[in-house]
Amino acid sequence: MADKVYPTKPLDCWQKAKELRNRYFVDYMEAKDKGGLRFSGGALSFASLLAGLGDHVHGLAVEPYGALVTASGAFGVRCLEATERAGFARDVCAYTRNYWGSILLDQFALGGPFPKPDFRWQTHVCCTHAKCDSVASYLEGAHVPCYAIDIAVGHYNPCEEHKVRYLVDQMHDGIAWLQEVTGRPCDDERLIEAVLNECRSAALWAEICTLNKNVPAPLDEKTMFTFQSLHTLMRERKEVVDFYRELKDEVEERIAQGIAAIPIERCRLVSTSQPPWAMLKVWRHIEQYGAVAVGSLYTFALSTAWDITEQGSLVPLKSPEEQGLRIASREQALRVLAELNMKIPTYIGFHDPDCSGRVMLQFVKDWRVDGVMMHLNRGCEAGGMSFFQTKRRLMEAGIPVTSFEGSVADERELDEMRILSRLDIFLESMGLKKIPRRQ
Amino acid sequence: MRINEGVRTMTTCHGDLFSTFETWYRDRHDYARRWKAKTGGKVVGTFCTYVPEELLHAAGILPVRILGSHEPDDITDPHICNMYCFFCRDCLAQGLRGRYEYLDGIVIAQSCMHIRQTYHSWRLQVPVDYSFYINTPHHVQSPRAKPYLKGELEVFKTSLERWIGKRIGNRDLGRAIAEYNTNRRLMRQVYALREADRPPLGGREAMLMVVSSQMTDKREHNLALGDLLERLAHRAPQGDPGVRLMIVGSENDDMELVTMVESLGATIVADDHCTGSRYFWNETPAGSDPMQALADRYVDRVPCPSKDWPDWRRFQHVLSLAKACRVEGALLLQQKFCDPHEADMPPLEKFLKENGIPSLFLELAVTMPAGQFQTRVEAFLEMLREEDLY
Numbered sequence: 001m002a003d004k005v006y007p008t009k010p011l012d013c014w015q016k017a018k019e020l021r022n023r024y025f026v027d028y029m030e031a032k033d034k035g036g037l038r039f040s041g042g043a044l045s046f047a048s049l050l051a052g053l054g055d056h057v058h059g060l061a062v063e064p065y066g067a068l069v070t071a072s073g074a075f076g077v078r079c080l081e082a083t084e085r086a087g088f089a090r091d092v093c094a095y096t097r098n099y100w101g102s103i104l105l106d107q108f109a110l111g112g113p114f115p116k117p118d119f120r121w122q123t124h125v126c127c128t129h130a131k132c133d134s135v136a137s138y139l140e141g142a143h144v145p146c147y148a149i150d151i152a153v154g155h156y157n158p159c160e161e162h163k164v165r166y167l168v169d170q171m172h173d174g175i176a177w178l179q180e181v182t183g184r185p186c187d188d189e190r191l192i193e194a195v196l197n198e199c200r201s202a203a204l205w206a207e208i209c210t211l212n213k214n215v216p217a218p219l220d221e222k223t224m225f226t227f228q229s230l231h232t233l234m235r236e237r238k239e240v241v242d243f244y245r246e247l248k249d250e251v252e253e254r255i256a257q258g259i260a261a262i263p264i265e266r267c268r269l270v271s272t273s274q275p276p277w278a279m280l281k282v283w284r285h286i287e288q289y290g291a292v293a294v295g296s297l298y299t300f301a302l303s304t305a306w307d308i309t310e311q312g313s314l315v316p317l318k319s320p321e322e323q324g325l326r327i328a329s330r331e332q333a334l335r336v337l338a339e340l341n342m343k344i345p346t347y348i349g350f351h352d353p354d355c356s357g358r359v360m361l362q363f364v365k366d367w368r369v370d371g372v373m374m375h376l377n378r379g380c381e382a383g384g385m386s387f388f389q390t391k392r393r394l395m396e397a398g399i400p401v402t403s404f405e406g407s408v409a410d411e412r413e414l415d416e417m418r419i420l421s422r423l424d425i426f427l428e429s430m431g432l433k434k435i436p437r438r439q
Numbered sequence: 440m441r442i443n444e445g446v447r448t449m450t451t452c453h454g455d456l457f458s459t460f461e462t463w464y465r466d467r468h469d470y471a472r473r474w475k476a477k478t479g480g481k482v483v484g485t486f487c488t489y490v491p492e493e494l495l496h497a498a499g500i501l502p503v504r505i506l507g508s509h510e511p512d513d514i515t516d517p518h519i520c521n522m523y524c525f526f527c528r529d530c531l532a533q534g535l536r537g538r539y540e541y542l543d544g545i546v547i548a549q550s551c552m553h554i555r556q557t558y559h560s561w562r563l564q565v566p567v568d569y570s571f572y573i574n575t576p577h578h579v580q581s582p583r584a585k586p587y588l589k590g591e592l593e594v595f596k597t598s599l600e601r602w603i604g605k606r607i608g609n610r611d612l613g614r615a616i617a618e619y620n621t622n623r624r625l626m627r628q629v630y631a632l633r634e635a636d637r638p639p640l641g642g643r644e645a646m647l648m649v650v651s652s653q654m655t656d657k658r659e660h661n662l663a664l665g666d667l668l669e670r671l672a673h674r675a676p677q678g679d680p681g682v683r684l685m686i687v688g689s690e691n692d693d694m695e696l697v698t699m700v701e702s703l704g705a706t707i708v709a710d711d712h713c714t715g716s717r718y719f720w721n722e723t724p725a726g727s728d729p730m731q732a733l734a735d736r737y738v739d740r741v742p743c744p745s746k747d748w749p750d751w752r753r754f755q756h757v758l759s760l761a762k763a764c765r766v767e768g769a770l771l772l773q774q775k776f777c778d779p780h781e782a783d784m785p786p787l788e789k790f791l792k793e794n795g796i797p798s799l800f801l802e803l804a805v806t807m808p809a810g811q812f813q814t815r816v817e818a819f820l821e822m823l824r825e826e827d828l829y
Contacts (some may be wrong), residue, residue, distance in 0.1 A: 087785035091522055091776050120749075124577050127551050130748040131782040138786045146749040150578030152549060153587075162590025166576065169583040350552065351572070353559045376520065381552050381778055384520035389563060392517075 003290065003435070006216045006260035013246050017226050020243060024233045025068065027058040029108070029115055037182055040117040040136065042129050044303055044344075046149060048236040048337060049175055050121065051194030052186035059121065062132055064233055066095025069102060069109045070277040070409040079105060080410055086139070093128040094379025094409035100132075103139045119181050120146035121174075126350070126382040147177045155347035155355075159339050167338035168331070175330070188330045194236035195333040199319040199340060201235045202304045204244035206316030209300040211251045213367050216260035218251050221271060221293035222283035223261070232303045264435055266290030267427070268368055272360075272390070273375045273383035274298055276419075278411035285420055286373075289432040294367050297345055297359070305343035312355070312362035317343060353386035357393035364399055371400040371430055373423065379407035402426035456670055457644045459663050463651040464692075467503070472541050474501050474656060481543040481603070484567075486530070486558050488653070488713045489548035489575045489743070491592060491733050493723065496657060497607050497615035498599050502546075504653035505530050505539060505557075506692055506714075509805055518560040519553075524774040525805045526690050527553040534565040544569030544602070546595075548737075549577075551745045551779055569602045571595055579738045579746045588734040596730070612729040618657045623719040625664035626652065629671070630716060633708045634764050637677040642686065642707020643697045650692050650714050680706035682823050685761050685796075687711045687787070688772035689780050689803065696807050700770065700816055709764040711757045712772075717741045720756075744779035751783065754790050761796055768823045769798040770816070797823065 031038045036056025041047075043063040050057050070076045079101025084090055086104055088097065106113050120137070124130040130148035137144045149170045153163035175186050205228065212219050219227075227247060234240045254260075269291050275282070275298075283293055300306070300314065307315040320327055320336060327333050349356040364372065372394055377383035387403075394401045404422050407413035463470055471482050483495055484505040492502040507529025514535050515528040533539055544567050547558040562570045573595050576584040600606055626649060632639050648667070652660045681704040686697070692714045697707060710716055723736040747753045761769065769791055773780045784800060791798050799819040801812060 087788070089776075089781040089784075092778060092781050122749075124748070127745050127778040128782065130577070131744075131779060134748050134751060135782050135786065148578065148749055150576055150581070150584075152577050153574050160590075160594075162587055163574070165590075166583055166587035169586075170578065170581055173581065173583065350555075351574075353563070378522050381520075381522065384522060385552055385556055386559065387520055388518050389559065 003264045003266060005263050006258060006265065008260055008263050011223070011247075011250060013243065013250055014223075016243060016246075017230060020239065021226060021229055021233065024064075025060070025110055028060045029110065029112075031056050031058040032115075037119070038115060038117045039119050039121045040133070041121040042123050042125065042132075043232045044123045044125050044151070044341075045121050046123060046171060046174070046337060046341075047234075048194035048198045049171060049191060050178065051236050052175070052188060052191030053178060053182055053184040054187065054190070057182075060115075060117065061233065062099045063095045064229060065102070065109065066098040066409045067277045069098040070094075070411065072109050073278075073411075075107070075109060076278070076409070076411060080412070088135075091378070093126075093132070093381065094407050096128055096132045098409050100135060100139055103136060116140060116142075117144055119178075120144055120148075121178070122146065122148035124148045124150045124152065125347075126380075128381070145181045147174050149174060151341060151347070153342065154351035155342060155344065159342045163342065164335060164338045167341065168334045171334045171337065186330075188333075191330060192327050192333045195337050196320060196327060197238055197241050198236045199317075199336065200241045200321075201231055201244055202340065203316055203319045203322065204241065204248055205231045205304050206300070206306055206314075208244065208248050208251055209295055210316060211248070211255060212294045214255050215268075215368060216258075216262075216265040217268065217292050217294045218254040218259060218261060219294075220261035220283065220287070221295055221299055222280055224295060224299045225275065225280075228299045228302065235303060262287050262290070262292050264290040265292050267292070267370045267430060267432055269293045269371050269373055270363065270367065270369050271296040271373050271375060272298065272387075273377040274380060274408040275375065276377075276406040276411075276414055277409055279406065279414050279416060279419065282419065282423065286423060286427065288434045289427040290435055291427055291432065293373075294369065297349075297363065301345040303344065303346075305340045306345055307343065308345065308355070308359060312358035313366055314345065314359065314363065349386040349390070350382060353389040356386045357390050360390050360394060361397055361399075364394070369399075371402070371426070373426070374401060374403040376403050376405045377408050378405060378413050379409050383408070400426070400430055456667065456674070457640075457647050460644075460647040460651040463655050464647055467654045468538060468541070470655060471501065471503050475541055482541055483544040483546055483569070484539055484542045486545065486547040486554050487550045488718045489550055489737055490546050490573065491548070491595075491737055493612065493615040493619050493733055494592065494596055494599060494607065495546070496618065497611040498603050500603070501656060503542070505533065505545075506650070506690075507805060508533060508538070509693065509695070509807075512805055515560075518564060519556050522776055523553040523556060524689070524776040525803070526774045527557040529805045530554070531557045531560050534561045539565070542567050544571070546571045546573065548573040548575040550575065550743050551777070553777070571598055575737070577746045577748075579742055580748070580750065580752070584738045585731070585734050588738055589731050592730055592734055609729055616723045616729060616732065618661065620722040621661050622652060622657045622664065623722050625661060625668065626719045628668055629664065632671060638680055638706060638708055639671045639674045639677055641701050642684070642710065643694060643701060645707070645710070646692065646694065646697055646715060649716075649718055653714070653718065680708070682706070682820050683708045683765055683767045685709040685711075685757075685764065685766040685769045686715070686772055687757055687769055689774035689777045690714055691772050691803060693803060693807055695809065696772070696803075696812065699809060699813055703813070703817055703820055705820055709760045709766055711741070711753070711760060713743060716760065717743070744783045747779075747783070751786065751790075753783075754787060757787070758791070758794055761791070761794075766796060768819060769796050770819075771798050771800045772803055773800070775802045775804050
């Protein structure tokens with residue numbers, strides 16, 4: 001039977017997404033020129049709290065920066081080697097090694113010397129996050145004040161009071177610390193608005209991901225990486241909320257018009273973990289077989305909270321407004337933020353492989369997935385948590401699974417030919433053949 | 440001439456004094472089975488020294504720290520990534536091989552992700568009657584950690600009570616805390632003897648003493664410690680200890696390694712390991728609320744590197760131990776792939792160097808490359824004894 005060929009077209013808002021993402025890094029570089037402040041942290045830092053400090057407080061998260069460095073090719077390898085020369089092990093988080101290397105070389109991925117932060121604002125998610133900042137200060141040879149919030153209470157539903165309290169109280173302390181370190185008072189109105197934006201952008205991104213249940217998928221995961229990064233980088237900003245509204249409208253429009261991510265959709269795949277940023281061609285390679293990657297827990301939920309039903313289905317969280325909740329105080333805003341963060345599915349795998357497996361199985365069912373490609377990411381120890389438990393669970397359920405070893409941000413760990421050949425075999429084992437190129 | 444000629448070898452000198460501890464350590468499984476048969480109590484495996492053993496002890500349970508066996512491992516690959524440390528895989532291997540078949544339950548207090556994976560894999564692959572995951576805080580430098588941990592311990596206590604079918608009263612808990620504090624105090628007394636010019640015990644013996652306390656009934660261990668202290672006080676003066684070393688790093692119960700080091704004309708006089716001083720250094724403070732006291736103790740204890748941030752508070756502690764014992768050099772022993780230690784090692788090495796303590800870094804795996812390590816340790820000792828070269 002002949003393949004159905006769907007219409008495709010580039011996304012209208014694509015360029016805008018790229019500009020927004022670029023602005024994140026430029027804002028960080030130019031913050032001092034505008035009388036502002038720079039901070040470094042992680043992708044999961046509580047950036048909403050910094051919005052209360054006023055204008056031009058811009059951050060640089062280690063993970064996206066590590067990805068940027070990796071995408072810079074030779075510079076990435078130089079950063080990694082500089083870190084190793086300084087005595088750090090090659091198996092430390094690859095994002096972190098890129099970041100440390102950039103400090104050691106005093107070179108920024110976008111050019112010029114490395115722009116040092118005024119303070120560090122971190123969230124401790126895995127074994128490396130907060131320690132990354134301690135080492136960064138050590139490498140810079142100057143004490144840069146650091147505050148980190150421990151989120152290791154896990155992903156839980158319902159959120160127990162002592163856990164919420166632990167997060168909220170660390171945030172209260174963090175705000176007091178920020179005021180002292182920066183000399184800026186915290187404006188609660190701005191803080192509350194940022195928290196609301198974070199909730200809105202989470203809800204919108206989750207709704208956009210949910211639209212990808214549609215057959216044919218309106219979005220492919222490689223494109224989604226860029227859209228998702230906006231939530232990770234700037235989820236508290238109004239422009240990101242506005243952008244997601246625009247994107248959601250456009251994706252709905254694509255579905256209404258039958259516009260697909262790829263012209264021939266024979267097979268729907270999901271991936272796991274972060275992608276190997278130096279080898280995103282994987283996502284284009286599979287398209288030669290008519291396979292579209294419709295997402296992953298990483299793309300959907302790295303920083304985005306979801307509700308999880310008893311069966312394990314991911315359901316977009318309603319924003320406070322949608323729930324009829326009015327945030328009137330700092331305490332209330334911080335509670336909302338704490339509960340939001342405790343519902344980020346990324347943490348499930350760190351704490352509860354059973355739940356992780358259940359969610360993956362349901363994910364496959366809900367997004368009508370035919371197979372799973374798992375990236376055994378040597379550059380992120382958190383990515384390795386529950387890896388084999390999830391893989392086994394999927395295989396026991398009869399879902400085709402392949403895995404390939406790689407690294408999120410160390411191209412030296414990538415064996416391109418081997419990875420692509422493995423994917424070829426996997427897709428062929430699913431009965432797929434390469435689609436002949438159209439003349 | 441071998442450079443260590445004339446220097447005593449602790450292991451051979453004083454093995455008899457520590458034979459009880461060595462037997463407990465070596466035959467840990469027999470001990471637990473016998474304890475179980477004798478008392479009819481339950482035995483629970485623990486995955487990290489942040490587990491508040493006092494609660495288990497108060498419940499009439501024997502806590503046993505799960506350790507590896509230092510044998511090559513070929514059975515954990517389907518369960519744990521090979522970029523996770525050898526220790527966590529070695530621990531799981533013990534469960535998969537059925538060596539802890541007597542366990543009624545397992546408990547973890549979260550520290551690093553690797554041992555956390557071991558706990559989860561164990562729970563799935565080696566079913567036990569009871570398992571519990573304590574979300575121990577990492578931000579121990581925050582004042583919020585103590586009330587939070589108390590909340591977590593209350594949840595754990597309630598869960599334990601449900602499992603054993605009886606309440607754990609404050610009196611039971613008070614007794615357990617006292618028993619554990621006695622154990623810690625006695626071991627610190629033994630450790631204090633290592634400050635002497637001619638320490639009456641070596642590093643291997645100290646390690647046997649501490650590790651065995653992680654797998655035996657504290658009441659029995661305390662009796663043995665009392666006896667040991669008495670016997671050490673009457674021990675004949677010892678020979679030249681050679682180079683005074685300290686060992687710092689990850690979990691380490693590699694007896695072969697410490698034996699080798701001490702056979703080369705050195706004595707390990709101090710340590711900072713979770714199988715050493717880090718396990719027992721801090722007592723539980725007295726207080727009217729034993730649960731809060733326990734939370735305070737586990738937050739204030741000498742931190743594991745996974746919890747030592749944003750400041751490196753452990754470094755000062757290491758230095759104070761080194762100074763007290765007049766350490767001449769440090770062996771930095773790290774489990775390969777251990778991320779928290781990997782972040783600490785270069786700054787720690789620099790810190791020690793700035794404080795006049797040279798160090799040698801050795802990466803640990805399940806088995807020890809004896810020849811390679813011996814050559815490196817010998818070279819390090821030669822460097823420390825540079826006056827002997829001229």
